[in-house]
Every structure is written in C-alpha cells, then in structure tokens.
Amino acid sequence: MAEILKGNVVAAGIKEKMKKDIEELAKIGKVPTLGIVRLGNNPDDISYEKSIIKNCDTIGIQSKVFERNTDMTTEELVALMEELNKDNSVSGVLLFRPLPKHIDETKIREALSPAKDVDCMHPINLAKIFEGDMTGFGPCTAKAALEVLLYNEVPLEGKNVVVVNRSMVLGKPLVMMLLEKNATVTICHSRTKDLHEITSKADIVVTALGKAKFFDKKYFNEKSVCIDVGVSLDSEGKLSGDINYPEVSEMVSMITPVPGGVGSVTTSILLSHVVDACKKM
Amino acid sequence: MAEILKGNVVAAGIKEKMKKDIEELAKIGKVPTLGIVRLGNNPDDISYEKSIIKNCDTIGIQSKVFERNTDMTTEELVALMEELNKDNSVSGVLLFRPLPKHIDETKIREALSPAKDVDCMHPINLAKIFEGDMTGFGPCTAKAALEVLLYNEVPLEGKNVVVVNRSMVLGKPLVMMLLEKNATVTICHSRTKDLHEITSKADIVVTALGKAKFFDKKYFNEKSVCIDVGVSLDSEGKLSGDINYPEVSEMVSMITPVPGGVGSVTTSILLSHVVDACKKM
Numbered sequence: 001m002a003e004i005l006k007g008n009v010v011a012a013g014i015k016e017k018m019k020k021d022i023e024e025l026a027k028i029g030k031v032p033t034l035g036i037v038r039l040g041n042n043p044d045d046i047s048y049e050k051s052i053i054k055n056c057d058t059i060g061i062q063s064k065v066f067e068r069n070t071d072m073t074t075e076e077l078v079a080l081m082e083e084l085n086k087d088n089s090v091s092g093v094l095l096f097r098p099l100p101k102h103i104d105e106t107k108i109r110e111a112l113s114p115a116k117d118v119d120c121m122h123p124i125n126l127a128k129i130f131e132g133d134m135t136g137f138g139p140c141t142a143k144a145a146l147e148v149l150l151y152n153e154v155p156l157e158g159k160n161v162v163v164v165n166r167s168m169v170l171g172k173p174l175v176m177m178l179l180e181k182n183a184t185v186t187i188c189h190s191r192t193k194d195l196h197e198i199t200s201k202a203d204i205v206v207t208a209l210g211k212a213k214f215f216d217k218k219y220f221n222e223k224s225v226c227i228d229v230g231v232s233l234d235s236e237g238k239l240s241g242d243i244n245y246p247e248v249s250e251m252v253s254m255i256t257p258v259p260g261g262v263g264s265v266t267t268s269i270l271l272s273h274v275v276d277a278c279k280k281m
Numbered sequence: 282m283a284e285i286l287k288g289n290v291v292a293a294g295i296k297e298k299m300k301k302d303i304e305e306l307a308k309i310g311k312v313p314t315l316g317i318v319r320l321g322n323n324p325d326d327i328s329y330e331k332s333i334i335k336n337c338d339t340i341g342i343q344s345k346v347f348e349r350n351t352d353m354t355t356e357e358l359v360a361l362m363e364e365l366n367k368d369n370s371v372s373g374v375l376l377f378r379p380l381p382k383h384i385d386e387t388k389i390r391e392a393l394s395p396a397k398d399v400d401c402m403h404p405i406n407l408a409k410i411f412e413g414d415m416t417g418f419g420p421c422t423a424k425a426a427l428e429v430l431l432y433n434e435v436p437l438e439g440k441n442v443v444v445v446n447r448s449m450v451l452g453k454p455l456v457m458m459l460l461e462k463n464a465t466v467t468i469c470h471s472r473t474k475d476l477h478e479i480t481s482k483a484d485i486v487v488t489a490l491g492k493a494k495f496f497d498k499k500y501f502n503e504k505s506v507c508i509d510v511g512v513s514l515d516s517e518g519k520l521s522g523d524i525n526y527p528e529v530s531e532m533v534s535m536i537t538p539v540p541g542g543v544g545s546v547t548t549s550i551l552l553s554h555v556v557d558a559c560k561k562m
Contacts, residue, residue: 175468186467
C-alpha cells in the first residue's frame with residue numbers, strides 16, 4: 001500500500017510560515033492584501049473568489065474585489081492594472097481569466113507590475129521561470145506539485161521524472177522547476193506514443209490530463225511516486241484524478257489523492273505570493 | 282552508413298528565401314540592417330563579427346558596428362539601446378555577451394525593443410518561446426537545430442527526442458520548439474544518470490555537452506537521428522563535436538557533422554531574423 005501524500009499537511013506548513021511573516025509585517029504596519037479583479041459574474045469565478053477570500057480571512061490577508069462589467073475595454077482594464085500598480089494598499093493582483101474575447105490579453109498581462117503579479121501572468125515572470133530564476137512568482141499549480149514532492153522529501157536530483165502535461169499553468173513551468181533540482185525530465189502529452197512504456201520506467205510521474213481514472217497499474221511500477229494534478233468527473237459524476245486511485249495506490253510507493261492532494265496546496269501558494277509581494281513593497 | 286545532414290544545404294535554402302525577401306524590400310526602399318553592439322576588443326567577438334559582416338555582405342544585408350569601451354555604464358548602454366530602438370536605419374540588434382560584470386544585464390535586455398531583438402535576449406521573446414508562440418525571435422542555435430530536422434523531413438510528431446543540454450541558447454528553447462511539433466521530449470544534463478540508456482532508446486538525440494567525442498556507439502541505435510551541437514577541441518586540438526563521428530556514423534541512420542553541421546546554419550537564422558525584423562518595420 002502506497003504512502004498517501006496529502007495536501008493539507010503541505011498547506012499547513014506553508015500557512016505556518018505565512019502567519020509568522022504576517023506577524024512580522026504587522027509590526028511595521030503592513031497588511032498583505034490581495035486585489036481580485038473579476039469581469040462579470042461567472043459562477044466558477046465567484047465560487048473560486050469566495051474560497052480565496054475565506055482562505056485570506058483565516059490567515060490574516062486582506063482581500064479587495066474589483067468587479068467590472070464584461071464589456072469593459074482593453075484600455076479600461078489596462079488603466080485599472082496601472083491604478084493597482086500604484087495602489088500601496090494592494091500587495092498582489094489576481095485577475096480571473098479567460099478574459100472576454102474582445103480584450104487584448106497580451107496588453108493586460110504586460111500592464112500589471114511583475115512585482116504584483118502573484119498569479120504569474122507577466123512575460124517577465126514567465127521568462128524568469130524559463131531561465132530557472134525562481135526569484136519571481138511562478139505558476140501556483142506547478143509550485144504546488146513541486147511543494148508536495150519537497151515536503152515529502154522525495155529525492156529529485158538525477159531522478160527520472162515524467163510530466164504528462166505541457167500547459168503554461170503546470171507542465172512547462174514544472175519542468176523548469178524540476179530541472180533546477182537536477183532531475184531528468186520527460187514531457188509527455190496527448191500525441192505521445194506508448195505512454196505507459198515511458199511512465200512505467202520513471203521514478204516520479206506527474207499527471208494532468210483531465211481524464212478521470214485514465215492511468216491504471218500498467219503506467220507505474222512498485223517504486224513510482226505519483227503526483228496526480230488531474231481533476232475531472234468520473235462516470236458516476238464524482239470528482240476524480242487522472243489516476244485510478246484504488247487500483248494504483250495498492251501498488252506504487254507514494255501517491256497524492258484527488259481531492260485532497262495537490263489542489264489543496266495551490267491556494268496556499270497563491271497566498272504566500274501575496275505575503276512575499278507585501279514583504280518586498 | 283548514416284545519411285550525413287550537412288548544414289550548408291540547409292543554410293542555402295534559408296539564404297535563397299532571404300534573397301527574395303531582400304529584393305521585395307528593395308522595391309519599397311528598405312534595406313535590412315544589422316546593428317552590432319560590441320564592448321571592447323575581445324578577439325572572439327571580433328572574429329565572430331567579421332564572419333557575420335561577411336555573411337551580411339554576401340546576402341545583401343547592411344551591417345553597422347557600434348563599438349564602445351568596456352567601461353561604459355549600464356545607463357549609457359541602456360541609452361544606446363533606446364537610440365537604436367528609435368533608429369529607423371537599424372532593423373535588428375545583436376549585442377555581444379557576456380557583458381562586463383559591472384553592467385546590469387537585466388536592464389540591458391529589457392531596454393532593447395522586442396521587435397529588434399534578433400538574438401532573442403528580451404524576456405518577452407523568451408516568454409513567447411516558452412508559451413509555444415513562435416511569432417517572436419527564438420534563440421538562433423536552437424532554431425538552427427530544428428531547421429536541420431525540418432529541412433531533412435525528419436518526422437517529429439509523436440517521436441521521442443532527447444536533448445542533452447538545458448541552456449537558454451539551446452536546450453530549453455529547443456524543447457519548446459519540439460513540443461510545438463508534438464514530439465515527446467526528454468531533457469538530460471550533467472546530473473542525468475545512465476544517460477546512454479535514455480539516449481539509446483530515442484528516435485532523435487540532440488547533443489550539446491561540449492565534450493569532444495563523448496558519445497560513442499552505446500548511446501545510439503541503428504535508427505537514431507543524431508544532431509550534434511557540441512563544439513570543442515579534441516585531444517589532438519582539432520575542432521570536434523560531442524559525438525565520436527567515425528564510429529557512430531557507421532551505425533546510425535542520420536548524423537550532422539562537426540564542423541559543417543548545425544553551426545553552419547546558425548548565422549543564417551540570425552540574418553533571417555534581421556530580414557524579418559525589417560519586413561515588420
């Protein structure tokens with residue numbers, strides 16, 4: 001039976017450190033504050049927003065919501081970003097995306113100051129990750145996956161890691177983070193042939209296909225460390241990861257559950273970026 | 282005996298296209314012009330500069346050298362970049378690096394307009410490559426390696442490619458370019474364990490370790506396509522690639538020679554960027 005790598009303990013460690021930082025900041029009159037920019041009333045955005053605000057409250061981070069209409073122009077949204085850049089009461093900014101199609105996302109991403117870009121959308125922060133410079137803000141999901149490995153002291157140097165995802169929120173930045181730890185990394189995706197032959201030989205496999213229970217036993221070996229970042233609904237309508245958990249967890253050495261794995265760490269990473277941004281202000 | 286993938290034919294194809302573009306540009310009174318910024322008189326820089334100018338002359342690209350002293354300040358070099366950004370007679374800028382240590386390279390890289398950044402040093406161009414957006418300027422050596430594969434119609438989709446290099450001039454950008462072609466990519470480096478086990482199973486291996494003749498037969502199979510980007514001196518003081526060419530070329534299916542392989546394509550890529558920059562001005 002595999003060791004279960006739960007996200008809540010990893011998140012607790014991050015929160016513990018944050019609380020200390022927030023106390024220190026309070027002594028010099030600073031309160032970390034997250035500015036949330038939301039266009040329109042998409043229910044998913046609102047649900048995510050509520051969850052973030054609740055998390056902020058618990059930890060002692062202020063939050064301010066900037067709600068705008070979906071018909072606002074690129075110029076207006078750029079102006080809002082520039083206003084938030086100057087606003088000393090806002091440490092970091094989270095902009096809900098995707099944006100309405102009439103808005104030029106490139107201009108918006110470049111308008112926000114890299115120093116307040118806690119969700120890593122500015123090209124300067126992305127280029128830093130690409131170059132292996134981890135002093136900027138990295139994509140939260142990729143950092144969450146890495147944190148789960150680091151917290152559980154999974155060796156990375158010289159290990160063969162397979163990442164089944166090539167997106168900008170997970171696969172590509174995670175590959176750069178793993179290279180910094182001297183892992184040998186393979187990036188797989190929907191066009192990869194004989195995927196199980198590649199994953200089953202790896203020391204660590206990170207999956208994010210969004211196909212419930214797709215990865216069965218044949219994709220792993222007895223020593224596999226499995227980090228499941230996929231979230232989708234299975235045939236019974238239940239939240240599920242990419243990995244067939246009941247079957248695979250019996251065989252491998254370590255595995256993250258879904259829900260309760262990497263996803264539980266992501267918001268803590270975002271909030272830790274807000275605290276870090278406040279410290280640098 | 283392997284098929285030899287020579288660089289000169291690949292470069293000739295690129296030059297042919299450039300000549301047509303230059304003729305078209307001449308009709309509207311435009312001449313592609315490369316601005317070369319050199320600090321000091323490093324012999325390697327001067328030798329590279331001469332070779333580039335000669336190549337520019339042959340193809341019909343103008344070149345202008347901006348020679349400065351090594352004691353110039355960051356502010357002065359930023360000012361020069363800004364001047365070149367505004368200068369309509371300069372299409373693209375090549376800055377010789379590394380810069381003297383007292384200069385803040387980050388500021389210089391961000392000072393040059395991404396539209397004139399033909400050597401891909403601006404974070405915005407790097408972030409584009411990272412995101413798989415190939416509309417900007419990519420690092421020339423990585424593009425040269427890719428061009429050799431494309432010119433020779435080596436299938437990439439679904440193929441397993443191993444890149445033995447994780448630098449910003451080759452390995453990392455090449456991985457992004459290969460992912461865009463739907464290859465499955467593994468990045469190896471000095472800390473990779475059992476390297477031959479990984480490379481010998483791949484369809485395509487790109488090497489750039491800078492260790493003369495390091496890769497012998499055991500690193501490949503009979504179908505291997507070998508792209509050798511390493512350049513160093515062997516024990517006899519002769520220019521050599523990473524691959525033990527006499528031994529390996531007898532076994533694999535395709536191989537690039539050194540010299541005369543990828544290196545012969547790099548300058549053509551740089552010059553094609555100058556032409557592209559001029560077209561967009």
